[in-house]
Amino acid sequence: xxxxxxxxxxxxxxxxxxxxxxxxxxxxxxxxxxxxxxxxxxxxxxxxxxxxxxxxxxxxxxxxxxxxxxxxxxxxxxxxxxxxxxxxxxxxxxxxxxxxxxxxxxxxxxxxxxxxxxxxxxxxxxxxxxxxxxxxxxxxxxxxxxxxxxxxxxxxxxxxxxxxxxxxxxxxxxx
Amino acid sequence: xxxxxxxxxxxxxxxxxxxxxxxxxxxxxxxxxxxxxxxxxxxxxxxxxxxxxxxxxxxxxxxxxxxxxxxxxxxxxxxxxxxxxxxxxxxxxxxxxxxxxxxxxxxxxxxxxxxxxxxxxxxxxxxxxxxxxxxxxxxxxxxxxxxxxxxxxxxxxxxxxxxxxxxxxxxxxxxxxxxxxxxxxxxxxxxxxxxxxxxxxxxxxxxxxxxxxxxxxxxxxxxxxxxxxxxxxxxxxxxxxxxxxxxxxxxxxxxxxxxxxxxxxxxxxxxxxxxxxxxxxxxxxxxxxxxxxxxxxxxxxxxxxxxxxxxxx
Numbered sequence: 233x234x235x236x237x238x239x240x241x242x243x244x245x246x247x248x249x250x251x252x253x254x255x256x257x258x259x260x261x262x263x264x265x266x267x268x269x270x271x272x273x274x275x276x277x278x279x280x281x282x283x284x285x286x287x288x289x290x291x292x293x294x295x296x297x298x299x300x301x302x303x304x305x306x307x308x309x310x311x312x313x314x315x316x317x318x319x320x321x322x323x324x325x326x327x328x329x330x331x332x333x334x335x336x337x338x339x340x341x342x343x344x345x346x347x348x349x350x351x352x353x354x355x356x357x358x359x360x361x362x363x364x365x366x367x368x369x370x371x372x373x374x375x376x377x378x379x380x381x382x383x384x385x386x387x388x389x390x391x392x393x394x395x396x397x398x399x400x401x402x403x404x405x406x407x
Numbered sequence: 408x409x410x411x412x413x414x415x416x417x418x419x420x421x422x423x424x425x426x427x428x429x430x431x432x433x434x435x436x437x438x439x440x441x442x443x444x445x446x447x448x449x450x451x452x453x454x455x456x457x458x459x460x461x462x463x464x465x466x467x468x469x470x471x472x473x474x475x476x477x478x479x480x481x482x483x484x485x486x487x488x489x490x491x492x493x494x495x496x497x498x499x500x501x502x503x504x505x506x507x508x509x510x511x512x513x514x515x516x517x518x519x520x521x522x523x524x525x526x527x528x529x530x531x532x533x534x535x536x537x538x539x540x541x542x543x544x545x546x547x548x549x550x551x552x553x554x555x556x557x558x559x560x561x562x563x564x565x566x567x568x569x570x571x572x573x574x575x576x577x578x579x580x581x582x583x584x585x586x587x588x589x590x591x592x593x594x595x596x597x598x599x600x601x602x603x604x605x606x607x608x609x610x611x612x613x614x615x616x617x618x619x620x621x622x623x624x625x626x627x628x629x630x631x632x633x634x635x636x637x638x639x640x641x642x643x644x645x646x647x648x649x650x651x652x653x654x655x656x657x658x659x660x661x662x663x664x665x666x667x668x669x670x671x672x673x674x675x676x677x678x679x680x681x682x683x684x685x686x687x688x689x690x691x692x693x694x695x696x697x698x699x700x701x702x703x704x705x706x707x708x709x710x711x712x713x714x715x716x717x718x719x720x
Contacts, residue, residue: 238442245438254428263431264536271441278445333427336420355417356424387416392423 233281241281244290245274252298258352259302261341273298295357296367299349332394339389347382350375540673544687547642549625551581551685581623581646616702616710620649622695625687645690647700650681655710657703658684662696670700 233241252273256266276297277284287293340348346368353364354375361379365372386392539551625644647660647670658670670686690696702710 241442242438245441254431257431258424258428266431271437271444274441275445275448278442279449330430333423333430336423337427351420352424355421356428383416383420386420392416392419 233278237281237285240285241278244277248291248294249274252294255295255352255357256298256302258337258340258356259298259348261337269298269302272301276301289363291357292359292363292367295353295359296369299353299367302349303345335389336386336392339386339392343382343385347378347385350378351382351386354379537676539676539683540671540685542687544644545642545689547625547644549581549644549646549687551646551648551683553683581625581648616655617649617651617700620647620700622647624690643689643691644687645695646685646687647698648683648685649700650675650683651702652681654704655682655702656705657707658686659701659703660686660688660698661701662688662698664696 249270252270253266256269256273257263260266260269273294277294284290284293340351343351349368350364353359353367354361359367361372361375365375368375536552536554539553541548541550543549623646625642625646651658651672655672658672659667660670661667668686668688670684673683673685675681675683704710
């Protein structure tokens with residue numbers, strides 16, 4: 233890699249690292265796995281940096297690598313996790329909201345991998361249906377159906393019901 | 408469910424996902440580790456590719472030999488065949504085989520022996536993470552965890568030079584409220600077949616007594632450009648930690664100002680014969696205050712009594 237490309241890659245990593253770790257966290261449900269997954273993803277990105285930077289949407293390309301790395305994570309390495317839940321965030325926060333968020337992350341992990349990826353890419357990464365389809369290597373129709381199924385499963389979740397209720401309440405209050 | 412509530416649910420989902428994701432406060436990107444790993448993989452792939460080429464070449468030559476030896480029928484069939492009796496001809500007497508002879512040019516020895524010498528290094532094996540201890544200090548929750556990884560090709564200094572070995576690394580780290588790895592101590596290399604021999608670290612003077620001793624500033628990994636902010640400590644908490652041999656019954660931390668405190672000892676995970684120790688203490692600086700560690704056996708006798716043999720921190 234030439235110096236200019238290395239500098240570009242450095243800037244890319246610096247700018248995207250935090251966001252990618254968060255995306256990985258939603259995909260894995262574990263903060264340590266999230267760091268590992270992000271690092272593995274960026275190693276692959278480095279290896280194919282010319283392709284990534286030349287692609288129409290580098291971010292979508294990186295998401296594609298991350299989703300694939302996540303899918304193969306447990307196939308390649310027999311990772312045994314003994315690490316308990318990390319301690320709560322030290323910053324004071326509304327207990328209910330923290331509980332809801334944790335419950336949602338737990339509920340996400342119960343979804344099939346592809347449905348989970350669809351939810352994360354569509355509702356956290358804000359990718360369009362077409363972009364999501366590109367990342368997952370499927371049709372937009374599949375993305376729609378996977379989104380529908382994922383939402384059907386999540387909609388029964390108390391955390392999401394409560395969050396939706398708050399959104400509705402806020403909507404009523406604002407109007 | 409109505410369209411309105413569907414929208415609300417999707418909005419709620421976005422809000423929750425954003426909140427959940429932002430609960431994670433990542434450390435600075437481990438740029439050097441990423442690039443180092445990528446370069447290593449590229450090298451391994453290049454070696455693997457060369458090995459594959461050699462094997463492919465060997466296979467091609469082997470096919471050539473095979474067709475030289477037994478492929479006369481095919482050659483003959485391609486040229487129209489000579490009738491049923493042709494199959495009984497030996498290659499040496501077959502006109503077809505003679506025609507193929509210049510193409511084959513078989514070597515007298517097989518090419519395969521190249522392959523084993525260029526086998527790519529194996530992927531690191533992760534044995535998993537284990538929580539060694541958890542607690543709350545000055546209202547701040549923390550976790551001490553460790554991770555074992557087996558790596559190939561580790562350069563180890565030995566008398567008379569260096570050698571590459573397969574080793575197991577003990578990566579001990581503290582997890583603060585930011586849930587980040589605040590490195591306690593890397594290293595602790597040992598034989599891959601004996602994880603319990605963590606104490607035999609090649610670079611520690613008290614290899615039979617202690618290993619991987621360090622001071623960790625809790626939460627410093629959560630700071631942007633933490634390496635530039637040498638005078639700050641996010642939580643004002645540091646840890647002295649490390650691994651000691653089973654014969655050590657007490658670890659006393661003697662700070663430079665003369666104060667002393669005993670560290671807490673925790674048995675190593677099952678089938679390992681060492682103990683982990685840790686001591687949280689208030690420290691507003693990123694820097695270690697400095698001091699020594701004194702190890703005692705079960706009878707209260709100081710082990711390794713020479714002052715200069717104690718681990719400095």
